[in-house]
Amino acid sequence: MCGISGFYNYQRPEAGDILGRMNTSLSHRGPDGEGIFLEDGIGLAHRRLAIIDIATGYQPMTSSDGRYVTVFNGEIYNYIELKEELSAQGSVFKTSSDTEVIAEALKVWGIEKALVKFRGMFAFAVLDRKDRTLYLARDRTGIKPLYWAEKNKSVFFASEIKALLNVPEISRKADVSSMNDFLTLGFTIPPKSIWKDMKCFPPAHYAVIKANGETCLRRYWELNLSEKETSLDQAVEDVEEKLADALKYHVRSDVPLGAFLSGGIDSSLLVYLLKKKGIVDKISTFNVKFSDNAFDESPYAEEVSKIIGTDHHVLEISEGTPEILEKILLQYDEPFGDSSCIPTYLISQRMREHVKTVISGDGGDELFGGYDRIRNSRILYGLKNLPFKSLASGMLLAISPMIGKDRYRKYSKVISFSKAELPELFCLLHTYFSEKDKESMLTSSFLEAVRKESPSWKSMSEYIPENRGARVENLMLGMEFNLNLHADYLRKVDIASSAHGIEVRVPFLDNEVIDFSAQLPLKLKISSGEDKHLLREAFRRHISPGLGSRKKQGFGIPFDSWCNGRMRGHIKDLLFSDPAGEGLWRVVDRKEVLALHEAFSSPSTRDYGLLSRHQIYQRIFMLCGLQTWIRKFNPEF
Known part of the structure; x- marks a missing residue:
């Protein structure tokens, strides 16, 4: 780096x-x-x-x-x-x-x-x-x-x-x-x-x-999705060989080396191969511990560490501070909305005390089918020709008091998303502020400017592979690989690691591993409702049958608890202290943001309308990033 x-x-x-x-x-x-x-x-x-x-x-x-x-x-x-x-x-x-x-x-x-x-x-x-x-x-x-x-x-x-x-x-x-x-x-x-x-x-x-x-x-290179038939046993053997070979190259370094170990499939497999294939004699591994059990994977990481035999370090992250939030957001020269940049930044900061080079499992989800939305894309697109969708929407609204708002929100999205063509559907599955949301939230002048531009789904469509006959899931995996991987996930890791003088290496993105995954049959990536089927099977065979079937947790942050204390007041001041026509109000409407902030400030209530709790705090985080960028650079619109 x-x-x-x-x-x-x-x-x-x-x-x-x-x-x-x-x-x-x-x-x-x-x-x-x-x-x-x-x-x-x-x-x-x-x-x-x-x-x-x-x-x-x-x-x-x-x-x-x-x-x-x-x-x-x-x-x-x-x-x-x-x-x-x-x-x-x-x-x-x-x-x-x-x-x-x-x-x-x-x-x-x-x-x-x-x-x-x-x-x-x-x-x-x-x-x-x-x-x-x-x-x-x-x-x-x-x-x-x-x-x-x-x-x-x-x-x-x-x-x-x-x-x-x-x-x-x-x-x-x-x-x-x-x-x-x-x-x-x-x-x-x-x-x-x-x-x-x-x-x-x-x-x-x-x-x-x-x-x-x-x-x-x-x-000079392009992802080529071309499924070639193979058995599960052969694929397990091959993926282990490809990853082990990649790791032999990725450990070349003249400085101390460590590895992220979340306890999930990707990082655990890499650490297992490093030790059990004799690529390194010993390895230091690192994991984040949160006080909120819903976000804390540290017990799984510690269990995997004991099975493999690593020098494991658990880095505890407590509630946030205004100084930390501002420092992280200012590292980006653009507004950046992925709130997992916070734990990524903090673990990079702590790891620098021990190592200078780190092995990471990034890329495994995009290559081997690690997201629920990949499976959901096929289901939703399959409902495209379902008749009577307007009638179904009306009936759903009528029974909403009986089924509850969580289910109503979920089923409403299914009906809405199933109306979309493929590029728009892929975009909807990643959307935080919908076109309808922006119609009410943006200022009239900024909304007028936005309407002159192409919608986001058209720009995203440029990243969908041009493989005729490829399945919907493979096309979406290809788009995740071509776009989200480098525009969001790799950028987040680069900014966080570069801020602390460490280099992160990603063996899943080795040339040979990429080419291997592109030829895998889809059934070995997603099978019977299980994501990353091939990697999970390798995990179950070598590390732990029980942990290998654990649901993917993701690397998030408990934003509610992290924003206790001074943070809540800071976020309110950050968003609302500018006068009309300045800062954030050059782009969005104050009343709409105020309503969103009121929902964010009341985590004890479950009445968030059609938004989930995650969507609310994710939107607040995005607006904090936008406001921080506007204040720092005062850009021309």
Whole structure:
């Protein structure tokens, strides 16, 4: 985990100072060193978190022949094998780092072939000084972040948006469409960002920027869903082999290594394989403990730790403070609505006291079918042609006093969602503020601007795989992998870990594991109502039959108890202290937010209308994020 930034064809006299400010803004990503390269309007900057080749791996790194200069965030796990292959073809290396391999691979194989060979997580920039060509690239799944902007024939790039905000030519004008996407989903839909001038560099792509001003963006890899028949026994054997092989590469490090251990399927399998396959002799594992039993998985994690034999650490998280909430929200340069960013941030903070590199189970849900909504998508889409839906809605309302509001809410959603076409259905299954909600909640001026933009489901549809004949569940899994994984989950982990100088590694997103999962029959992912059937079966066979059948809990936070004490007053002040027309009230209606806040402030009552308790506090958290962003940046709308 490092931070990179830079520009191409930027001739401003103070370009060096601007590059320095860009680099300084990313200091949290790399506390172990910094470097800058500046030559004829081309700048490359780097902040280093030293993981491999601590002594000689400093960047920007110049190739042995002086032609290439590289800045790189991430790890090329198979760099040793690639170095041997390149050395056999005449390449000469002066360091033991994986960074040096990147430029040599581009030189010998060309960028597209090199990228296909790379097994790792990365975002990098390589300058060819001879041809004055700049290459930008990002890994297959977007594990490592990269943003870019083009202004006045200059190109700027950085690991985080905050670095690009140091460039005077880049405006602070907000993208209305992205703000609408945030209210719908809790995150912005790439390649757009919340900022009109800045884009998210897409995963599995590279860009070639030439001296004549031409910029070419190309995809080098794409998820290919193609089910191939296999037995459960064979699949269990194969998935263990693929994950064990991936882990052998992912543990390459010159600093202490640990692992998240939630007690769930994904992290537990990885830790089991690390120990039982002899990949490591010992491993430190970490888990969060909450006082609210509904959110606390620590007993399961401790049980798994005892079975496998790890040095286990339980990190207790009590109620929150205004300072913590503000600090977490300010780490993001956009509003971010996933409240699990709070425990992710806090556990990263505590883990840094023990290790510098961490193995995580992220990606297992998207590859192997870990969400209830995957199954639900098939059921709901199957009801699309069900007749008399209007009559059913009326009857449901009539009997609502008898069935209760929880059931009424659930059945109403089933009827409503079953009317949608596939892309809209996928969006509805992720929606926090519906189109109807926004009609009443947004200010008239902002609502008018939103109506000129495409709805969020249209942008989401770009991420649905184009595999004709694929089943509904596989299509939704593909969309989760292509969109939610990097725009929400991986981003959350990157921001939290980079804030504390640790590197998180995700073996489930290894090239070989991804390709294996894409060919699995759907029945091995979801079977008889059981999610992640294959991984659960591997868990049951090797770790615990009982724990292997436990319902997925997810990594959430008990927001009600966490917001006791000073936090409740702080949230109220944060949301309501601005006068009319300022802050949050530039976007949303005060009366609507007040009604939502009143429901949030009364956790003892069960009368939330058609909203669940989770939906209420999730909406409050999203509005806190939006307000914090508006106050910090004062964006133009």
